[in-house]
């Protein structure tokens with residue numbers, strides 16, 4: 001169950017519901033994104049079996065010896081595919097890198113779309129053949145959910161329901177498996193070292209599969225950190241900077257972080273799997289005219305999604 005500030009919505013009522021149910025879902029989603037920028041979602045169509053397989057596989061990857069994992073670390077890909085070791089990503093504006101390692105999986109283009117040439121190949125993990133199959137299934141399901149959520153947002157914004165469809169078809173989305181590793185000696189850490197420093201997501205929207213332990217917090221409008229209490233099987237969904245830009249801050253890309261566990265749990269791992277839904281790089285993120293008026297002057301420079309992503313990857317240290 002989530003705190004009332006973060007509503008829990010039934011995605012099944014949108015995907016399979018009546019016109020009235022769909023309108024209600026889209027209004028509630030839009031209002032929440034206008035307010036806290038976060039919701040949790042039930043009835044998302046990912047079976048418990050698939051989620052369990054995902055976690056088994058994610059845990060198995062990070063349990064591999066470092067020399068195996070590093071075979072799949074390609075700094076020239078700016079962490080966008082395969083493995084990224086501890087100490088590489090630093091939240092924008094922070095000095096100390098996050099206490100995490102991660103693995104990224106990107107889009108597979110299979111319909112002859114020329115956008116294929118823009119995407120590096122996925123790293124195929126030879127040691128765990130199931131990993132590639134399971135993560136691909138999760139990628140596809142989360143992408144489908146994300147497209148439905150963007151349709152509901154388009155309706156809320158008064159845009160044609162399929163406004164985002166062509167932009168996200170074969171988009172540059174990323175599934176990221178994260179391991180927040182055990183901290184053996186907390187006293188040896190810099191005082192500002194955290195699992196994930198306060199940040200906003202870069203992409204359109206993020207869908208996060210039930211993190212394996214507490215720790216995720218969002219910054220409320222009252223400037224307080226609120227822990228997210230999602231049920232293990234729920235998906236947490238939040239607005240990213242690309243939707244915030246497009247809507248000239250009508251929908252909020254809310255700051256969030258992952259805090260370190262209490263001292264007695266420092267030696268435990270935390271796993272989570274966000275899916276960062278990105279459009280194709282040529283999507284224009286110029287703020288919608290309908291979101292600009294005397295009370296809401298235009299805040300952002302015009303930019304494409306590709307230009308914006310490039311700028312942000314440099315800011316967080318993944319791209320040199």
Ligand SMILES: O=C(O)CCC(=O)C(=O)O
Pocket residue numbers: 178196201208211216256257258271272273274
């Ligand atoms: O691990 C989590 O619960 C959140 C991760 C996150 O916010 C991110 O990777 O952008």
Ligand SMILES: [Fe+2]
Pocket residue numbers: 199200201256
């Ligand atoms: Fe995030």
